[in-house]
Amino acid sequence: MDSIRLWSMVQSGSIVELCLEYLRHAGLQILPAWQDEFGHPKGKALGLINSAQMIGGLAGLPFTPFCSDWFGRRATLFVGSVLMLAGVGLQSSASTVRWFVGARVLIGAGLTFGTNAAPLLITELAYPTQRGKLTSLYNSMWYFGSIIAAWTCFGAFNGAAHSMWSWRIPTLVQALGPLLQVCLIWFIPESPRWLIYTGREGRAARVLSRFHANGFDERDPLVVFEMAQIRHALKMEKETSKSTSFSALFSTPGNRKRMRLIIAIAMFSQWSGNGLVSYYINLVLEGVGITSTSTKAAINGGLQVWNLTAALTGAFLIDKFGRRTLFIISNTGMLINFSVWTLTTALFNTLHMAAAAKATVPFIFLFYLFYDIAYTPLLVVYTLEILPYAIRAKGFAIMASSLQ
Numbered sequence: 001m002d003s004i005r006l007w008s009m010v011q012s013g014s015i016v017e018l019c020l021e022y023l024r025h026a027g028l029q030i031l032p033a034w035q036d037e038f039g040h041p042k043g044k045a046l047g048l049i050n051s052a053q054m055i056g057g058l059a060g061l062p063f064t065p066f067c068s069d070w071f072g073r074r075a076t077l078f079v080g081s082v083l084m085l086a087g088v089g090l091q092s093s094a095s096t097v098r099w100f101v102g103a104r105v106l107i108g109a110g111l112t113f114g115t116n117a118a119p120l121l122i123t124e125l126a127y128p129t130q131r132g133k134l135t136s137l138y139n140s141m142w143y144f145g146s147i148i149a150a151w152t153c154f155g156a157f158n159g160a161a162h163s164m165w166s167w168r169i170p171t172l173v174q175a176l177g178p179l180l181q182v183c184l185i186w187f188i189p190e191s192p193r194w195l196i197y198t199g200r201e202g203r204a205a206r207v208l209s210r211f212h213a214n215g216f217d218e219r220d221p222l223v224v225f226e227m228a229q230i231r232h233a234l235k236m237e238k239e240t241s242k243s244t245s246f247s248a249l250f251s252t253p254g255n256r257k258r259m260r261l262i263i264a265i266a267m268f269s270q271w272s273g274n275g276l277v278s279y280y281i282n283l284v285l286e287g288v289g290i291t292s293t294s295t296k297a298a299i300n301g302g303l304q305v306w307n308l309t310a311a312l313t314g315a316f317l318i319d320k321f322g323r324r325t326l327f328i329i330s331n332t333g334m335l336i337n338f339s340v341w342t343l344t345t346a347l348f349n350t351l352h353m354a355a356a357a358k359a360t361v362p363f364i365f366l367f368y369l370f371y372d373i374a375y376t377p378l379l380v381v382y383t384l385e386i387l388p389y390a391i392r393a394k395g396f397a398i399m400a401s402s403l404q
Helices: 002-011 013-028 032-037 043-060 064-071 073-092 097-125 128-140 142-159 165-173 176-187 192-197 201-212 221-240 246-250 253-271 275-286 293-321 323-351 354-372 375-386 389-403
Strands: none
Touching: 032 165, 043 097, 043 389, 064 073, 064 097, 064 389, 073 097, 073 165, 073 176, 097 128, 097 176, 097 192, 097 375, 097 389, 128 142, 128 293, 128 375, 142 165, 142 293, 192 201, 192 221, 201 221, 221 389, 246 253, 246 389, 253 375, 253 389, 275 293, 293 323, 293 354, 293 375, 323 354, 323 375, 354 375, 375 389
8 A cells, every 4th residue: 555655646746747837837937037038928928828738738638538548547647758758858948939838738738648647547546445535635746846846936046046047947847747757657557447447357456466455365355346346337337338439428417417517616626716826926916016026936935835735634634524515615715715815906906005915915825725625636536536437537538628
């Protein structure tokens, strides 16, 4: 079980890399050297730069679930990591907006492969009693990447504020996640559920006996039970769903309800307002009178540490309070805090009240506390828990597309 926890952390490199791409890019916009290098992009140019990763993700999205189902979770994770490494190489050497955008598109495509396969592999490898926590910890590791991104930008600015390396070094740091995965993917076991689905039951039994049983006994009662349970579940799914294409996601009333829930929570997570800081923290802080680059970078870094703590707390509470309760607490808290956040910003902009500006920052932190205790850990785990195996990769891809 300790090995499974270790491999889960390795596979979490995909979500760490995803966050590095999102948050590092937001952090780069604070750096004067990046602004000078690309001509202080605004309007359409800034929007294209910010959306380039999403464009790449949407381009790769139709292919990722088929790759996961046909070639396995490990192979898909490897392909995604190689694409990300290539994109990081291009981005770190970019000298024009077009070059930078193209590199982000390639990174986005690689991220789509990685973030489709990694959570599937984690949830299908995890020990039954730890499955919920390990899968929720996967998405919570987003903020581990955000801490690296934010504080790398902060350190680079303080060390070489006007050098091109103040933004190129944070960009190169992105290579750590996919590089780790490329090197260690060879030692990670394949999903036993995928192995059984493709007729390789002997290998599946060996994986389960190694990581779920006491020793390597394939006749261990837990291994025998899990093998029978997976066989039965796959048989039932094949009998109720003759198709494994995207159309199967909406072919039965049960699947249609699952997809309504999945798309709804994905859209709610994006409509919540968290994207304001994820993409435009520079503009948000300037909107309340915080113009010092060092102060903005420090606030960004502190916020990511706070977010990681809140997300990990939520991950360990999902089995105690349940998924639905955490969603209700989260949505109620975000509604109240975002309303006050909007009010304090408006008071500063219209009446120039310094007290309102100072109050905005704590409310940003409180808003993210409520967001992180539910949406960060539960977005992935809830989706995977309600999807049957035959449509799991494709349903998860639809959830990912709804986040774009």
